[in-house]
Amino acid sequence: MEYILHILVICGIYSILTLSLNLIVGYTGLVSIGHAAFFCIGAYISALLSLNLGMSPWIGLILAGCGAGVLGLVIGTPSLRLKGDYLALATVGAGIIVYQIVKNWVSVTRGPMGLPGIPSFSVFGYILDATWSYLILVISITAISVFVIRRLVIGSYGRVLKSIREDETASQMLGKNTVGYKLQVFVVGAFFAGIAGSLYAHYITFIDPSSFTLLESVTILLMVILGGMASIRGSLVGAVVLVIFPELLRFLGMPSSVAAPVRQMIYGLLLVILMMKRPQGLFGKFRFT
């Protein structure tokens, strides 16, 4: 039972990540392969604030989102001037630079040794260390994320985003500041990824750079694509499927030295097959043309 609750918490955290990336990739058509950077910054900001300054994780959660948002601005400002596969490459670069900063800035982040003993959230003095109580927290924040992102994409704002995706020049012609919109979307996406990072850090209680590699970014992107481009339902399904799937491999009784590469091989294969057969994903409404 405890195990199922744990899986659900992880599903919730990845749902937030996938939703936030879908806003960038699916709705606006900006391919980013560096989303783990924002997840990473959120986790580290929140963990460091509560470990070093004894700050409440609630404040850490907000600051993690804001910090990731600022990072989104810093990364987005130069790289959003690029298009298509060059933008994708620049985001890979940004992800690697953030990873190396976290790994090498040992005096602050303890580098590869990681940060242990991150405290959990508390509500009116009641510490959320039981998995079920944390699950309630994660589900509420996931619901808020779904609500906010849904509001963003269904209205006129969302229509501008889709118009940028379909034909950026045309929406510029209609007087839309497309660069500004793209930057806003990037920052909002980064903000939610930072929130997810904070939730992850306070739940797992230990973070190290190895959780935030390029492979992590590819996995989040795979969740977006599998579930469906520009689909909220799809993002939730994509995240849940790809969180549960590796756990099934564990039940097959593979030793971990085999299970880890097999899992990644299946991810790689899945990405190739999706690109070949169904680039818009399961519930997708948009495909790269």
Place this chain on the structure above:
Amino acid sequence: MLQQLLVNGLIAGGIYALVALGFSVIYRTVKFFHFAHGAVYAAGAYFGYTLAIQLKLHFVLAFLLAMVFAALVGILIDRIVYRPLRKKNASNLILLLASFGIFVFVQNLIQLIYGAQILSLRTGPVKEGYHIFSAVITPTQILILTVSVLLMFLLWAFIKKTKLGKAMRAVSDDAVAASVVGINPEKTIMASFALGSAWAGAAGVLIALETNLEPTMGFAAILKGIIASIIGGIGSIPGAMFGGFFLGIAENLGIAWISSGWKDAIAFAILIVFLLIRPQGIIGVKNKEETV
């Protein structure tokens, strides 16, 4: 100190240039980022290990067979994944993402077969290096540098002088026009995958002489290869060579005053600067459509 860094930079640069060269040969005909090139490089290196260490073949033979093997892997990737996507007129982004998928797949296949531990192609103790001014260079490093420069000139001559090389240049300039004059674009693309991948395999075996083999080695290699190509001017053969050496030396000078853990970050910082201020690279013709 400075001279030593230059020597290290030259050796790293030689490898980067080889990877970039193979990448560029492929990029010229297909026009997308073949990220899985890094996995081909790692596959070549590991195959070389199997031949030279596990089967105890002569090194030169193992080296050549590894190149052939890498070429086959490259052709296979093109046939199974890229060709069907090309038929559907898939966008560069789809091809790039599929390429990422292949990369992840092959890298983990290598890990499954050989395990995650570090292997080495070195036999016997490390020989003492020669002193040139104040720098030390080992015989292995001289071998790496000589072979890589030799391979670069071979490839350059192949593309400049042979009929197939000419066909590759024609497809790269205008695939439709090339097919009108009777050049089969698919065959030419296959040849460019074979050639580019063989050179990646060679680079993999060469680097394995100097450093160790690990399944994730392809990642840094392809990043450096792509970055070197863009610095030099994407698709340009002399540009890829120049970019490789430039990147190798810049990285090694960079770690002189920062720490060596920042190597990849330095490379990417250089890339982002280039993408923003000179996207066509040092030796490149400005093509607005591709970048901005």
